[in-house]
Amino acid sequence: MTTATVILGLVVATALAFDFTNGFHDTGNAMATSIATGALRPKAAVLLSAVLNLVGAFLSVQVALTVTNAVVKIQDKSGAPSAALLADGGYALLLIVLAGLCGGIVWNLLTWLLGLPSSSSHALFGGLVGSAIAGLGLSGVNWVGDGSKLDGVVGKVIMPALLSPVIAVVVSTIGTWLIYKITAGVAQRFQEAGFRWGQIGSASLVSLAHGTNDAQKTMGVITLALIGAGQWSDLTAVPLWVKVTCAVAIALGTYLGGWRIIRTLGKGLVEISSPQGMAAESSSAAVILASSQMGFALSTTHVATGSILGTGLGRRAEVRWGVAARMLVAWTITLPAAALVGAAMWFIGHLLGGLLGAVVVFALLVGLAAYMWVRSRRAPVDHTNVNDAWDTDASKLSETLATSPARI
Template sequence: MEHITLLLAIVVVTALVFDFTNGFHDTANAMATTISTGALKPKAAVAMSAALNLVGAFLSVEVAKTISGGIINEKGLRTEVIFAALVGAILWNLVTWLLGLPSSSSHALFGGLIGAAVMSAGWSSVNGSTVVTKVLLPAVAAPIVAGVASMLATRLTYRINRGTDEKATAKGYRAGQIASAGLVSLAHGTNDAQKTMGIITLALVTGGVLHPGANPPMWVIVSAGLAIAMGTYLGGWRIIRTMGKGLTELAPPQGFAAQSGAATVILASSHLGFSLSTTQVCSGSVMGAGLGRKGGVVRWSTATRMFVAWGLTLPAAGLVGAGAEFLTGQGTWGIVLVAVLLVAGSGFIWKLSRRSPVDHNDVTAAPAASELPAEPAGVVTTAIAAVTPPPTVAAVAADLTATIPAPAPVAPADPARPAAV
């Protein structure tokens, strides 16, 4: 086996950077509903999520095997291809984070990998059947299954608690939310941290350090777990705000149902080796829980923007990955140029984010009206009716008084003119 070269070291570091962005991009998956309902303070929530993401990274390697030896043919694959793929994935993650859209880090990685591989060796380098069965089908089915499960669980929860004291049950569900949020974080570690393990393992195979089909070495597992945990602790506050307040308003029973449904789907998929998007699963669960409560409202304009981002993720990251691979194929200067563009692009996006910063202090506030597109009239009317209290008698009297015109002024009588009889 060969030693790790400078290029291979750069690829490993870039993969860990992607893992870091995955952590702060996807923290919302586990903690948005817990924070929005007040079950946990923001900083405590992300700290717990970070620790459990780290633990989850050690529980399985099935998803890592899917990526390192399933989607792309390892034979003849160059290390530069993986570097280009990571560039596409990182930049798309940062763009969607800037916009506060909970898109899929997983699909960004897959898109970048497929685009770079096709640019390098043509479509034959991609295992189409694996992409369909392990990526595309779960991408469609998982959020639907999680949404339906959460909606049914929410309805069942409210039916069981009918007639009970709402405040008393809310305390119990907040405790349940903390437990279910921990389960989602653990599931996120078993699924998303492994994607970086898989991409690093693939790079080590292409560099001749590992033989094809090898499991991730322990140092890869540890470093990937630490990177995603660090990113998680920093907190993706923009996306947390969108997931917690931008899609729908959730009460503690709904949050518990949403997180329980999401954790079940993610853990089952990890066991089967399906590399699904935890973002899509959790988003589907939140919308399902919102619809499960009588009178619940989903902000479909925000959901539509999210759906569009989901659809664009694979092709957009693929195009960036393909362009980066075209440059890296030109030689050393191309690799250097791609690295410079990655750093410059990341810095530019971060600078744009400072114009309207979001942190843990205002993450529980709903996005401002200027940050969201206008809702359809029916939805707005329903939402306003749900949150506007009935007017008081004094307010009604003031409104009526304001609508009655004042009497016209009477001109003073002319003393030289006799009064009318």
């Protein structure tokens, strides 16, 4: 086995690990409301979501080979990697991709530990931006595109992040308000059963859309790495094994369930009833589908969170603004934070160079991941306690962790 093959293997493993974190980070986007209202038992909800993500991943026949073009300049319009990065079996390209993926994973794990829903795509983009700046300089980043369409960091990340939660809040506020107006005075037994089904249906739609959108990104990144290393040359197709492994990775991640995040979304922001759950998921599904129709790249996480917030507003229920504010902060720093990690990883890999550099970067990632997992075990959140009342000491853990890490 040559050095290049080993590095390529590390990149593929890291990309699949990212896909896995992408899965559990986003389970809550679709299923948090159904779990919180008891429409589905927690295990059933994550299983349903995992299956739909798996199906969704296989449905995406179209090739997302140019996924990195949104934010960095390491491949051309056709998807072929930049020729300048291809020396030594594509080492320069592979290191940028590896470091970028590490940035995305580390940020995903940290926000999961803190129970904060943050965008996995923005974490991936952030990591890539960081490693591209480190490796290629500021010109390696696609900041604004060429102006003909929404593109670059501004068009694909910043503007959608600002606008999509607002859109989701408006849609779901209106939806909730209408539902409560229309069903006011209707006997409870009709409402419970009906809205439960509505909720499950709309949440399933969100899961399916998630599988088609997000698994593709990792498929694109892995295929780019394979092309860079000279192991694949077809710019119009993704190797079958890449498709299968990515689909399985995102589904397994989803099934694992990011219980901390599910808890924050389902119990932390607002107390959700079945009609609200249905309003939130319908709003998410409609906004996600409408925006992908119009080429408006937005994050499932931002939409789902906005929708859940909106159902609180539409019913004039209590919204825990403190929780919302922490999420907002997390969203704002997702890109720069993941970029910092991505850049740091690139420098470490570059300084050590060659196989050693890549192996050390990978080892660092494994170490950080293990550390965060161990930290999470001190106050585990799983399917048994995901729905516990929010305002108790135990559930303040994530806050305590965030404010005074030294104490725990």
